[in-house]
Amino acid sequence: MDAFKEFLSGEFKPVQIDLENPNWHTEADIPSKPGWYYITTTAPLSVLQRQTLWQTEYTRADGETAKVRNYDIAKRSLRFTEEFARFWNTTRVYSGIGKSLQARAREHTFPDPGTAGLALAYYPDLYEYDWVFNYRRFDEYHPTSNNHGVHLLLGEQIWREMNGWPLLCAG
Numbered sequence: 001m002d003a004f005k006e007f008l009s010g011e012f013k014p015v016q017i018d019l020e021n022p023n024w025h026t027e028a029d030i031p032s033k034p035g036w037y038y039i040t041t042t043a044p045l046s047v048l049q050r051q052t053l054w055q056t057e058y059t060r061a062d063g064e065t066a067k068v069r070n071y072d073i074a075k076r077s078l079r080f081t082e083e084f085a086r087f088w089n090t091t092r093v094y095s096g097i098g099k100s101l102q103a104r105a106r107e108h109t110f111p112d113p114g115t116a117g118l119a120l121a122y123y124p125d126l127y128e129y130d131w132v133f134n135y136r137r138f139d140e141y142h143p144t145s146n147n148h149g150v151h152l153l154l155g156e157q158i159w160r161e162m163n164g165w166p167l168l169c170a171g
Contacts, residue, residue, distance in 0.1 A: 004151075007141050008159050012038065012134035017109055019121045019131065025105035032102045034148045035137040036155050038095035038166065039108060039118070043129035045090050048077040048167070054122040058113040070111060070119035076168045089164035094118060096169070097152040101135045108133070118168060 017039075018024035051073040060066050080088055098104035107117035120126055138148045145151070165171060 004141070004155065005158055005162070007136070008036065008155055009162065010136070012036075012136050014040075015105070015133045015135070017105075017120065017131035017133050019109060019127050022110045022121070024109070025102050025133070028105075030102040030105045030133065030135065031137060032100040033137050033139060034097070034099050034152060035101045035135055035140075036095070036097055036152065036159060037101055037104060037133060037135040038092045038159070038163075039168075040092050040132045040134060041126075041129055042091075043093075043126055043131075045077060045080060045167075047125060047129070048093070049074055049080075051077075051123050051125060054119060055113060060114065066114060068113040069116050070113060070122070071117065071168065071170075073118065073123065073168060076170070079171065080167060087165055089166050092163055093166050094168045095156060095159055095163070095166045097156045101137070105133050105135075 015028045015030060021027070053068065053070070053072045053074070055068050057065050058068055080090065094108065096104060107115050108119070109121045111117040111119050120131060138152060142148070142151065160166065160169070
């Protein structure tokens, strides 16, 4: 377990997110491999708290109306309280796992409305701040294992315990 914690404390590869370029994640060569990631920002808490969900419903390809599954940034960030500030992470605002790191990078910036993700590109107020997608591939930790599911989940929770709960993660 100590080796796992040390790995998750190590260097994650940082990639600057371009909220105006829907291809930033492929141009940056984020791999389509399983791994862990977190998103950092310089956006102040007050800016995050005033972002209203960009849209509440959309029309699916089959013509049916459905609720947007993108995360409500304001609702999540409004959970912050000074009383429990030491438990929150307000700069590493999201962390997660993915079977494809590249897909998760896209889903947090330019997702389909039916996909769970932050949808950062849909909030023009956020463009003036830095956003960085930081990742580590699972195969860097365990190059011969194809059974990455439990390790990914465990690593996600270990990272959150070491770094504080990311403000925009569900809780």
